[in-house]
Amino acid sequence: MKGVGERAILWRRLGLGLLGAGLVLGLLGAARLEVSGTLWRARPAWPLFSLGVGLLALAAVLVRRHPAGGGGDGDGTDQVAAILRELRAAVAALRQGHPLQLETEGRRPAALQALAEAEAPQEAAYLLWLKLQLDPLLDDLLPRLFDARSALLRQHGVVTGGVFVSGLARVERLLARAWSAAVDGHAPAARAALAEAAQELEGLALPEAGGRPPGT
Amino acid sequence: MRSYDTVRTRLVAARPYREVTPAGMTLGILTGIVLTVSFTYTGLVIGFVVPASAVAAILGWGLLRGVLRRGTIIENNINQTVAAAISCSCGGVIFTVPVLMLLGQPVPYGVLSGATIVGAALGVLFILPLRRQMIELDRLRFPTGTAVAQILRSPGAGLRKSALLGAGVIASAALSSLIGLPRLWPALPQLLPETVDLGRLLGLPGYMSHVWALSALSLGAGFLSGRAGLVVLLGGVLANWLLSPVLVHLRWAPPDGTVLFREINRPLGIGMLLGGALVGVAMAVPLLRGALAGLGRRGGGTSDELGLRSFVGAGLVGLLALWGLAQVGSAGLPPGQAALVALVGVVYIALSGIIIAQCTGLTDWSPMSGMALIAVSLIMLLSGHHVAVSVACGAACCVAMGQAADMMTDLKTGHLVGTRPRLQQLAQLSVAWMGPPVALGTLHLVARAYGLGTDRVPAPQAQALQAAMLGLLGGQAPVDRYLAGALLGGLLTAALGGGLGVMVGLSMYIPFQYILPYGLGCLLAMWAERRLGGRWCQDTGLPLAAGLIVGDSLAGVTLALLQVGRGLGAVVP
Structure with missing residues (x-):
């Protein structure tokens, strides 16, 4: 081989x-x-x-x-699946109000740690907390996921893989919306966007190799 | 850790999140109209226009959040979308319509208004199915769109990022002002040149262009494009430092940089753009089919995007409108010929919109004047060299291209801040028609006050188009170059995809002096990624580069307003 x-x-x-x-x-x-x-x-x-x-x-x-990385194994999909699990857990935790447990945890400011542990955030504190929790998701986790999209598109084809990547992009936009609403001090809009992102993530399944997009 | 449901129930009755509001729309419309007048005048004087999004976003923060104390990020994104939607039409008008005045032909303002308004609507609607491909799958950077998102996000970005953004803005605006102000007031000392000719310093022959524009915008756009933009630099190097010397050495071309650019690089580049885009569209057909089917399924009004009916309806209405206008304008052009002109016009609007949006997404540059030249040439051929119809269709195509590029840029910004695409698309559609009449009215006033093609108002882009049209009428169009370039560009894209043909074509079309700082920005981004890490690029490089783009735009708009002020001062006693 x-x-x-x-x-x-x-x-x-x-x-x-x-x-x-x-x-x-x-x-x-x-x-x-x-x-x-x-x-x-x-x-x-x-x-x-x-x-x-x-x-x-x-x-x-x-x-x-002879495309670049052609005939490769399932590394791209495995990597995407792992990050996707991490993302799902992170968004679910955000909806429940738990602090994220990401690799980027070291970047969390001490003030935020104290805020999260206080268990009694008021609206403003919640929004600040939410914004700071979304930062690593938008800056680190999602870009890592999108970095793997070329391998995914190559492996599953532009149509099948495209459906999946497009769904991920929608999640990214909804999380960005939650971030914007948090910065603007609008908790209902932030929560609504988070809920939509979680729903989109739930319906998002990795395509089977060479197969049809999930749900078709 | 407890759930936050209790907090949510308390907040359900709160006021709705501000997105499309009368305040945001009104501010966007006013800003857009003022900038359209300014850009139309300065575009006629200096030959190019600057993007309005950054200025509108900053104004939005000042007025919506600062004065009214209730603006949101999304509301400001809609405000900036509206302002840019109005002002982006002026480029299409000033590149084409003045040709009629320069040729001494009557100017049918009614037909021109109708054609450019149709073009504006088609430009927005035809590009919508490509949002998924360009923004979600290809993830094109749209440097200006990314920079504007940085402005919109600045309230939550933290002090350090905002300071870096501000530093970039100040540095870039200072550089542009130092270069631009002496052009406005010749009494001021020219402390910095517009370009630095390293080739002369190194003793290189003049046809091997080694001139660097002192353009912070190009540097910033290159940094934001990163590795993806490197192809543009390689294409420029290939054309200017390999092809040109070989051609001169073989005595296949004169040792004249201007002739090499005008006769070889530019027409070949335009051809490669066309061929690369055509093959790119053909390769994306399965995906486009999926996107259109998706639009059709979601057309019920609750989806994120406008539905398929808008797309199909726009095509039919646009076709009918251009058909009618072509007959009115040509005063007796047979209906069959008018129908052919309208059909080709609509198809060309769709294709050129894709090319321009892709180029803007990859590099921030748009080859609009070249695409306008092709449009005018095509219509002249089909209409039996009818200049008025050709210019009207060319203007419609140009305005459509501007709208397509602007819509995609704003959708990129909206993606980064979380705006629903449907809202942005509706906002853009509802005001896109305003730009062309404002630009045409301004053009009419300027032409009456100063005349066109004069030292005061040279209308350089229109003069270039006029020269090309006269060449066309004399049978000197470089058709073989266009076709050869199209074949090469198409094969490049077929081999590696990713818009390669379009990128290489663009690198041959854009003057090399702007490609060099852009390429330097790409190399800097790659170096920073490797040496300083992705985190540094995200936290430090991105806001700084965005600041460079925004500062250049700010300086450009300020200089434009100053120029308009001077023009008014000359008219009003």
Whole structure:
């Protein structure tokens, strides 16, 4: 299997090399000007241009048949599944009013820790707490999830994987809305957005490899 | 730890969260109209316009939150969306309509108003199905959209981030003012040049462009684009530092940087943009089909987005309207020919909107004038060289492109602060029609007061389009370059996807002096990511880069207002 993977990488590198060469030759062929009287006129060098186009077409076939990380295992999905579990737990905890237990916990200010442990937050305190809890979700956790989207789209296809990534993006927007409402001091809107995000997350299932989007 | 349900029940009866409000809409409309007048005048003088979103967002904070003491982040996002929706039309008007005046042709204001209003509506509606692709899946950065989100989020971003944002704004605004103010008042000393020619210092030949624009905006946009924007730098290097010297060395082109850019890079770049975008759309067909089906399913009024009916209805109404206008404007153009012109116009509006929105999302630059040239050329061909119809359709396409790019930029901002897309789309649609008449009215007044194509109001973009149209009428359009570029751009996108053809095309189309600082920003972001970590980029680099973009916009708007003030001073005794 390792030999197959190495060959695929070599083919891809060859394709990328041909892509560069084809682009340069194609541009050179298309860019030629010639002196005509006192003016420079466009006279493309068609043989050179055709060679460039041919190389580009060959490169396109090679690169598409051997995509980056092609034939990979389920690492991308496993990683996404783990972060998704973490995200679900975090949002559920936020709805219940529990402090997050994320890897980024070290960033939580001491004042917030005291606030969370006081167990009697008033509206403003709750909103401040919520905003500070959402910061690591929006800044750390979701970006990590979206970083893995390329692998996911490659693994499951642009349609099936796209449905999942699009759902995640909706969760991101709803959490951003909760953050904005918290900063604006509007607790009902923040809670409503959190509830919507949680609902969206509940309905969000990782697509099966090569299969149809969940729920279809 | 107890649940917060008790707190919730106490708060259910509280006032609703402020989103679309009369105050926000009114402020957005007023800001939009004032900025449209300013940008139309300055665009006719200096040839380009600046984005209005950042200024509107800052004004929104001052008035909605500072004075009225009740503005919210989402409400300010709607205010900024409205202001930008009105003012983004002026670019489309000033790039195209003055051509009629420069050619000494009658200006059919009624037809032009109708065409540009139709263009504004189509531009917004046709781009809606692409929101999911560009913002949710491709996650394009839309540097200005990201920067505006930083402004909107500043009340909750913490002191350090706000200070960094402010530092970026001050540095960038100071740089732009030092460069721009002496142009306005020649008596002031020119402390900083607009560009630095490193090529001359290094002894490089003139055709190997090594000129750096002192543009904080380009640097900031590059930083926000990061690795994804590096292709633009590579494309620029390929065109300017590899292709040009080889062509000159082979004696296939003259050793003249201007000729190389105008005759080779620009037309090839436009072609690559078109080809890359066409293949990109073709590759995204399965996803687009899904998006349209999704819009159809959710069209009941409770979804996040406007439904499929809006999209289809816009296409049909736009087609009919352009068909009618083409007949009125051409005074006897047969209905069949008018229908063909309208059909091509509508299809082109859809395609060019995608290209412009993608370019804006990737780099913050939009190749609007190049796309306008293609539109005018196409319509001239189809209408039997009818200049008025061509310019009207070109103006409609240009306004549509501006609206498409602005809608996507604002939707990106809205995504980052949590605004419902449907609200933003409705807000933009409800005011997009206002920009074209304001811009046309301003253009009319300026033309009457000063004339166009004069030293005072040179209308540089329109002069460039006029020259291209005259070339077209003389049979000198570089059609072979467009087609060759389209083939190359299409193959690039087919090979690697991700808008590669569009990016390389853009890098050949944009003057290299702006690509260099943009590329430096990309490299800085990659270096910072590796050496200082993603956390530093998020907490320090992002607000600083956003500040650079916002500061440039602020300085641009201030200079525009000063210029309008000077113009009025010259007219009013």
